[in-house]
Amino acid sequence: MILPSLLHQDLRYGWVSGSNVRGTRDILVSSFGTIWLCTWTCLCLNIPTQHVRDRRHRWLLHKFRWQLFAIFFPEVLVATAAEQWLSARQSARAFARLGYPQWTIRHAFFADMGGIVVAPPDFPPFPVDSQQLAYLVENGYLELPDISTDDIRSLNKADGLARLVTLAQMAWYCLSCTARGVSGLAFCSLEVTTLAYILCTVHTFFFWYYKPLDPEAQRVFALNTGMVEICERSGRVGRDHLHTYTHTPLDFVKPLPDPKSLITPFWFGLGAVLRPWATPRRRLKGKLRSPAKTMANSRILPQDGVSTPLMVYTLVFQIVYFALHVCFSWISSFPSNVEWYLWIASNATDFGLIATYVLAIPLGTYFAPFLGRWLFDMEATHLLQVATALPGWAKLLIHGPFVLGYVVARAAVLVESVMSLRAAADSVYQDVSWTSFLPHV
Template identity: 25%
Template sequence: MLVLLLGYYLAQVGHGEAGPILSLEPRDLPSYGDQSINSRTTWSIVWSCLSTIFLCTWVAVHPNVTFRRENPNMGRFEKWLWDPLQEFFRYKLILFLWALLVPEYILAWAARQYIRAGEIQKEVPGWTRGHGFFMIMGGFHLFRPPALAPYVALPLGSKSPSAFVLPGGNYSREDEVPVCPIQIKDISIEILKIVAPTEAELKDKGKSDGLTKLIVLVQTLWFVIQCIARGLRDLPLTELEIVTLAYAMLNLFTFVFWWDKPRNVECPVRLYKPAMRVHANGDKGPRKLGNNWFTATFFRVLTYVVGQQDDSVDIVEVSSIPMFWSGRLEEKSLFGATLGPAILGVVFGIIHCIAWSSEFPSAIQAILWHVSCIAMTLIPLVLVCICAVGRVPVGTLDEYGPWIKLLVIGCSTTLALTSWLYIAGRIATLVIALTTLRSLPPGAFISVDWTTFIPHI
């Protein structure tokens, strides 16, 4: 989408008034202090920015397991084209758009999974945080063996039979019936020791290793360093570079949280139960969002914003782990996991304000940029207030109880009603960043002379 839009504007630039700017020669560039003039092209700027944005919105995202039942009777057309397209449009494209339009939410999702994975790691002896991630992301899936297939119950330490079994007999695994994902509360530690993959097997399931992640992290960090260097040398940044800088800042933290999470795992570990009962009745059921469509929509938006959407999901009723599932955290841990990303979301909006006084091609674009920056800064700030109040221990602010409740209700309502404004601001800044490529200032084409940063005589 971005590439097509960019190609359109570059094609228009070639025939518009901004054409001469794209073909500036070094002799046409102004002098900036005592540094030597090294020119760069519009395409080099665009390529650097779009490649970094791609790394931040596609490569950096570590999705949950998207389990789909296999169809042995699938034809070649379905297998090679229709099935991959379905996966792309129903899952990967949606995740990409979320990362593009609401990158702070992806960061908050990573932070929640990081915290929950650490809790699971402590519950199972010998497990790493990667095992905790694997459990959260739907790495274990419950199946039912065929009706006539023999099976043997897995023994526990007390020699009593387990509800989980090992199926046998001569049958195809395609005849096994998938039921639902399995969470840590549904399975004993003794069974996990038998069926869980080792650390090496867990790394083998992921589609990227430490070196790949390090290369992406270095590329992102290198872009940030280049932007800082241009600021130190008083060289202007284009609006597209400012947008990319904001993405890169969030991506650094997202990568840290998801460093141990296996990426693009497609096949979960199969566990078997012959009975219909799936989960133990040990926790509260899913939360009801409302009795009518308006209240249900309102609370659904609010729960997604603050990260409580998992409370309204019953894992028994789903065939695959939800897209943004991170496990049910205690409210204090949940608000703590959301508070940091919300603060970084405010910083994300502030970074866009670097271009506040830039010269835009039109007054309308300048106004839209300013309004978008305000929305992208203030709306996450409202979420910061909610999370900060949620982190306060119960009873600390009893004397201010009614006022605190009024503040939370007001902030929550504001947040739910203005979410669309935030997304509109994100779209506006992306479009403006691309359209301003038609009229970049001459200083934007000057490269940083890195020798000025090296001490020498």
């Protein structure tokens, strides 16, 4: 195998001062600053629980956890945002068919993030997503909430300045890297990693453009019909159903996960590892289950299913994301051949694990009826129905190696991005001669 020529260039070891050249500190500050901006400002999280909203430090800790997720799984965040965007678009079309063209994508995002809470006369209040809201409105259980676009904008805690600063920084960073490439100067692997985060952030900004950023208030609307009656009219035994739902009593409105979804199995596998023995919610006073108070950021189920174009887009994006790491490794500086091989192997491992999930879900769904009857004597139409019925130890045994392998491989890439600066090619520290670069433009 032919190794990159940069591996055989003269290396400069240790910390490089930036007095007359681009020093180590300049590279670290520029790259880390860009990564921090990308992974913080791109997050449009669903409304958290009340105990998180009550304390500023809890909210910051909550968002910081998700920033860590964006650092380790940026491509997963893009796919999650894409399916949320598709769900919001489908919701806007559904309400238009019901005769409510004033319901926009922005309204749908606000509902899907837990912004609308319904209060039945015989049951504790709980949030509804846009599809469940459409079901209530269509059947006359609730009038369409009177929420204007300006009302939703007023709940948005950000005025766009943070994103504008991030976009400016991303544009400057990309321009600088382009100038280095045109000038024949080397990159360090940290800059390649930063470019990958920029790629993900641009896509996340697009898909979450209409999603409110960090709203903390929920709007509560009273139902004019009790939940027992709503369940009975839907063909379910009212009070019996109120003991068997998973999230809220309106779970029956949501469809089964689409086999074309690339995100649902990931979230299930991650949850199986982090909470393998999670138990259902306790009943209230021994009678009723306590419904969820918020919408999980990982719970996305487009009502009309995942479209084929979006599925293809998600697949292509995953390929481009990992190909960027591999292709740029040929013009990047690595201290040794071993570290270059480690970089390639780590990215190939992450891509291979994602590809395995992508192939396993449609195949598993095809065999789900057989697996359900064979393992649990149940009728199943989706692989996740069978997977949910597995005991905690089995979930951990199946998904644990995938999640652990993915995290270890990603950690290896992130660590190598920084460690490679201990010995980099001399041209990594050369500044771009803009007077020579501009004529190329």
